Amino acid sequence: MIESSLPGNFRAIPELDELWQDPHPGRRNEDAVARGRAFHRAFKAEGPVRGIRTIDLLHFPYPQAFGLWQAPVNRARYVVMRNRLVVIEFDDFAGERRTLLVNPTEHDLSGRAPFFAQARRELASWVPDSVDRAIPGPAARLRAIGVDPAKIDYVTFDHLHVQDLRRGLGDLDGAPLYPRARLLVNRRELESLACLHPLQRPWW
Structure with missing residues (x-):
């Protein structure tokens, strides 16, 4: 069975949610770098x-x-x-x-x-x-x-x-x-x- 809802012991990664909304490839690339760095900081903070x-x-x-x-x-x-x-x-x-x-x-x-x-x-x-x-x-x-x-x-x-x-x-x-x-x-x-x-x- 395919499940789309997250189990209680999971968390979403909101830093990447809106990554593809900007149609401009240059800005999208810059956005990807910024969001990736934000996720990196959050991920490391979890220990x-x-x-x-x-x-x-x-x-x-x-x-x-x-x-x-x-x-x-x-x-x-x-x-x-x-x-x-x-x-x-x-x-x-x-x-x-x-x-x-x-x-x-x-x-x-x-x-x-x-x-x-x-x-x-x-x-x-x-x-x-x-x-x-x-x-x-x-x-x-x-x-x-x-x-x-x-x-x-x-x-x-x-x-x-x-x-x-x-x-x-x-x-x-x-x-x-x-x-x-x-x-x-x-x-x-x-x-x-x-x-x-x-x-x-x-x-x-």
Whole structure:
């Protein structure tokens, strides 16, 4: 079920509410900087989190044209990027200790997105099929640092494209890896799935 109202232990970020109302791009840029600084001050004033851990998951090919935009350093078609998992433990506004999981990518499922499937075909000579089976998933990485996946409270991603959420949150064979977790997601991005633009489809 999609919920739009904030739970009692959440707070809105009002500093960014009216960011896109000014049609002038220069003024909008200045406004974004000012609002970002205001949010930074407010965020720091709340105090530090209890703990944060960053864990490398895997390296993957990504088009240099996207990764470096108009500043390519060579003629290689792909650059190699690193996917990382972030675990954050914090006290919410109700005083409860919570654990947030950021970007728990299931690489073998994400690899089925049309874009990555095509990349794998192009790079098959040096990326063996066995590589997916050799890399532990995010749940295994959590257990390795003493975090029980079943106790994760929230899961979020910097973006949803190429992400397959079913193993973590349910709808694949077997119990979900994060049975108590709630997914925090950008509503507009989620609603875009109802009618993807043709240029978006390779990423889903």
